[in-house]
Amino acid sequence: MTPPLALPRPVTVGAALSSAALIAGVAAFPSAALAQEEWDLYAENAWAIDQVNAEDVWATTKGEGMTVAVVDTGIAEEHPFLEDKNILDGESFVLSEEDSARFDTDGHGTGVSAAVLYAAPEATVLPVRVYPTTADIGFSTGAGQNRFDGIRWAADNGANVMVIPWIEVMAGEDREPAPEFLEAVQYAIDKDIVVIAGGGNDPELDQVPNPASFPGVIAVSGTDKDGNAWSMNTTGPEIVLAGPADTMIFPIPQIVSFGEEDLYFQAAGTSAASGIVGGAAALVRAAHPDLDASNVIQRLITTADDGGQGRTEELGFGLVDAAAAVTATDVETVAENPLGYPMGEAGASGASPDEEPGSEASEEVVSTSDAAADNAADSGSGLTPIMAVAVALLLVAAAVVVWLVLRSRSRSKARVQPWQ
Template sequence: MTAGSRTLGAALGAALAAGLALGGGILAAPAAHADEWRDQQYWLEDYGITEAWETTRGEGMTIAVIDTGVDSSHPTLSGAVVGGTDVSGAGDGGAPVDQIATEHGTLVASLAAGRGTSAEATAVAELIDEDLEDLDDDEWKDWWEDFETSLEDIYGEDWQDEVDSDALAEFEESRSAPRALTQDEDPDDGVVGVAPEASILSVSLLLQDPNPYGGGTEEQIAEAVTWAVDNGADIINMSLGSGFQEWPESWDEAFLYAEENDVLVVAASGNRASGHLSVGAPATIPGVLAVAGVDESRQISEDSSSQGIAIGIAAASEPLVGAMPGEDYMQWNGTSGASPIVAGAAALVWAANPELSAQEVKHRVLSTADSQGAEGVDPEYGHGVLNVADAVSGEVPAFEAAAYPTLAEWIRVHRRGEVEETEQNEIPEDAGVVAGPEGEPRAMPQPGEPSTAQDWAGPVAVGAAALLVIAVLAMAAIHLQLARRQDEN
């Protein structure tokens, strides 16, 4: 690896770690019930996500989360993670890798495709996962007493405040568990992702250079993107970044592979509090959808958003909540959270409009954004703030491919190889040049007549020099005169 690559790799690793360590990056929140975490997800209503769910919840779409690994055993991610791998050598199958910010990938995945089920809801579902209709009256009475005792064990002494009383009465009367208790299809507690029926692929990295287990960050990211494309990702989320606008040439092939296979890459713009005032790679790569961060009032986040011409759209970056490895939830901030919100939105758009290409999905997301910032494409907000309902079902202007730069075109222009010098001893037969007799030198081109410019170039140069001398003398005279006045005073 070159010195530049080592610097880039270290910056990528440090960027993620620093982004999570900033004030409010991850907040150790007090214990709360799952429905209290759901209540904090203001973006579900504000961004038209719940309205979009009337059309689709992202079924059939696959989002690859290239990050620190995902805890697939978390209740809200149960059944969501359908595959994974580790490209660092430090992990196994995409599960969280032991490093700084181990929880990061799980937080990200929960905002993209969390199911919304809490540990409590899962425990209740397990209690009633049997054929209760076959119980006779005495068996049912005994079962019901045990069930109420278990509810108290799960929710505490105030369990009756946590369970819908009407649903509970319906359950007792019919012996058929209602949806409100099982949380099977429409969970109303726990953190829920934007696309709660999409699938997750977990690709774990070790953001550390040198990596004692395998390749450095540069190699890992290229391998991760390629693996995600090969294993069925429709969308790749990358909630990591560097302070560099440039990216290693080794990434060209991987990101071009995603582009050529119609996979949309969504990336966080970076966080100012991490020292990244400008958007860094991979968000700067042409074709990647770069996401900025805003607060609840839709103002650009002072700490949790970088800026630059690469910004495509803005989404919630503070305050956020997400799932932690185990059965916990946490409060956190950062464009690391804004990016999976947009990735989930893209999954909803694509599920509702399966005929679209990745670029056309991106077009719907950008062209329906709520206006914010300066007219046109703002360096902080991009095209504006995410509007998921309109992106899924709204009217959009006609798609024009020329309006969206591609990595293929960028590579054609900026990665031109050096032309190798070749020796040419003989004149090609098709050159149209007739050689003279052997040993006779080729006639050299004769100089043309001097242009008229040569006739006046000399006098003009002399005149310009004279004017310069006059100007210098004039300035000297003025300076001398001012000095004399000061002496007289």
């Protein structure tokens, strides 16, 4: 089984991974197989695109004009797959590294953004960087202020759809999420944004984690290549929709090139599923610009393919069907979010769709090749292999120290799990 979408460092099949204690599962495959040859990721991931019937509506819309915020580890500034895509500058809330959302040393945010574009190739991606690396997420003791600020910033800067592909797992007797977390997500919903979250990759969890568990959020579980429930799903009554979660191929950020960097990695998980559902939501909003977020959600849930089972804890209302959601003519309209609200009622955050945003996202679409050249000049990316190895060793050593320190805090009531 392919490990959940995680740190994209290709290794030879069967090789031992010394950093396994620090990160989530790493996809294993022969690195030479996915190295320098450029692949058509739409062809490579055709099973997932076909499963949600996305291509069936591309003659009508490919998501143009819709902005999908991906609140995660940023998105690569340079990769062949991204060269002709609509990517905004976004915003970084990670102050410990390069202060840019177009900087992803991990690959998770890049992978989720790619999943959005697999379903909606002409949607605009708004990267909001709230995590630097897999290890940092794994060491977190709960969703913090930078995550909340990132969600709010995306809501104020043009997002029509928001994908939150990470989870907070509550433990202990007090399982209530931070009020600030609820309020940030409510704020986005009150700003007329379709909010989507991965449901988790751990079938042993006894509840769907945050923010997928919040009312009003589309909690996404996964399907395998046959359209059945993915074996690693976290399940529960909060699951709303399902999307493809089985093995797909994603772009690896090109950070420092020595001429042998791999271009792709393969992984699985509900992070990818949430990205594809986010793309489907963008298709619906692009095809029906008069609809508010509540009625976009209504279309997605009422047209999902439930296989005749009705709503279940494994797949929610069913597998998202982009074509049906776009073309259905008999969907009943709603006055409020059919999934409810994190804080109990519409407008509880004090925000409204009619408010003037606090700031505007850059409307300039980044040319990946030009941005890469600028980034190389700014960051001094002409590192020698020796320097790069030294930096990597220092980062691993630091991560080990932090892990040893934080392991003693294992009684913390909440933790953020990195990849779903």
